[in-house]
Amino acid sequence: MRMGGRLAAAMEVLADIEGRQRPAADALRDWGIAHRFAGGGDRAAIGNIVYDALRRSRSAAWLFDDASPRALAIGAVLLEWGETPEGINAMLDGDKFAPPPLDDAELRILRERLSADMPDEVRADCPDWCAPLMQQAFGENWTDEAAALARRPPLDLRANLLKGNRDTVLTALAATGATATEIAPHGIRIAPIEGSGRHPNVQSGEAFAEGLFEVQDEGSQIVSELAGARPGMQVLDYCAGAGGKSLALSAAMRNQGQVFAHDALKPRLAPIVERMKRAGSRNIQLAAGASELAPLEGRMDIVLVDAPCTGSGTWRRRPDTKWRLTRQQLDQRIAEQAEILDIAAAYVKPGGLLAYVTCSVFRQENGEQVQAFLDRTPGFAPEDHAKLWNRHFPGHEDRASIGTDISLSPARTGTDGFYFCALRRT
Numbered sequence: 001m002r003m004g005g006r007l008a009a010a011m012e013v014l015a016d017i018e019g020r021q022r023p024a025a026d027a028l029r030d031w032g033i034a035h036r037f038a039g040g041g042d043r044a045a046i047g048n049i050v051y052d053a054l055r056r057s058r059s060a061a062w063l064f065d066d067a068s069p070r071a072l073a074i075g076a077v078l079l080e081w082g083e084t085p086e087g088i089n090a091m092l093d094g095d096k097f098a099p100p101p102l103d104d105a106e107l108r109i110l111r112e113r114l115s116a117d118m119p120d121e122v123r124a125d126c127p128d129w130c131a132p133l134m135q136q137a138f139g140e141n142w143t144d145e146a147a148a149l150a151r152r153p154p155l156d157l158r159a160n161l162l163k164g165n166r167d168t169v170l171t172a173l174a175a176t177g178a179t180a181t182e183i184a185p186h187g188i189r190i191a192p193i194e195g196s197g198r199h200p201n202v203q204s205g206e207a208f209a210e211g212l213f214e215v216q217d218e219g220s221q222i223v224s225e226l227a228g229a230r231p232g233m234q235v236l237d238y239c240a241g242a243g244g245k246s247l248a249l250s251a252a253m254r255n256q257g258q259v260f261a262h263d264a265l266k267p268r269l270a271p272i273v274e275r276m277k278r279a280g281s282r283n284i285q286l287a288a289g290a291s292e293l294a295p296l297e298g299r300m301d302i303v304l305v306d307a308p309c310t311g312s313g314t315w316r317r318r319p320d321t322k323w324r325l326t327r328q329q330l331d332q333r334i335a336e337q338a339e340i341l342d343i344a345a346a347y348v349k350p351g352g353l354l355a356y357v358t359c360s361v362f363r364q365e366n367g368e369q370v371q372a373f374l375d376r377t378p379g380f381a382p383e384d385h386a387k388l389w390n391r392h393f394p395g396h397e398d399r400a401s402i403g404t405d406i407s408l409s410p411a412r413t414g415t416d417g418f419y420f421c422a423l424r425r426t
């Protein structure tokens, strides 16, 4: 396929996502099934256009004064692929699978808009109702922060200390251009893809099969590290999901002590068993039901609450969720988080730690949530987060936003957006 055909396919997929309000991954998968002739390179390029268009929907629509799939797809290529309107028309020329070339009216508005300054709310590339939340979260930098959440993400890995170390992985993946992450001590980064490229399929290689690494964003590695799990501890991962953080905790504990992995939705825990085997983790135990949780009450050194949240910190990776999110869903997450904090706190032993984490950047799910918990719960006090950060990440003092808690973001730390707050039970 030439670029024209790829653009036409991306428009088709974007129309499907919009029309049926479905996840981008599902629409792309179905397109692939219906077009078996398309090769891996075509699928990657189409996927990149679709994801770029979703990340930059607002900007792309502004360029054309039109939010149609055509405007979003071509807008994405103009904004993210370094193409010019003339370059696009040259690409489409003579390609019978291509959409019609840019017409005079489109060329006129593009010429005007591409040389103008984007209004802040456009550059932020987020829904209107989220803009005030971004402003509350980031203050005057909010547009830069929101815009960074609309860029292509890197692929981050965590070297598994139970099987090797970062150098082992860097050597195994030398051909991918992987480098050490800046902050997380065991992290490895493969830079964001460019143009029609795709990330190497690191999970199909021997190093992954041997358990040398896990795929985990650097921000997720940092918050796992900040929880401070050490060998011999008793740790409850209360919202363990597929176990990304349980595995990081287990490695930090060198397989000594116990990680109890709980999730309200038991099927979500299922992948942990296979992941543990691969990683050589022997100290993770599933604690799905009430009977498994009851004996843990008041006995945990650390309870990690990686709470269900809006995921606004992960919009780089799942940009379709950004446009589907509603205020009602945010309110629902806030209520769930409060309930989970109240329940999970009971498992912390006196002197132990309640570590609250979200992958959201909104204050309502983060600092305000923690403050409300502290207001209604005697016996918990925030740790000194500047000290905590410096102990774990010396030399990176200025990187995170640190107050009575710690916030990470693509613009600031080059990671997904994460929130961390450690509360000591007194």
Ligand SMILES: C[S@@+](CC[C@H](N)C(=O)[O-])C[C@H]1O[C@@H](n2cnc3c(N)ncnc32)[C@H](O)[C@@H]1O
Pocket: 238, 239, 240, 241, 242, 243, 244, 245, 246, 262, 263, 264, 265, 268, 306, 307, 308, 309, 336, 340
């Ligand atoms: C952010 S995800 C966890 C991701 C996981 N910790 C990781 O690192 O891969 C939040 C999880 O909380 C779970 N959850 C939602 N409500 C819950 C509740 N009331 N109690 C425990 N877990 C809950 C969800 O099923 C979901 O798996």
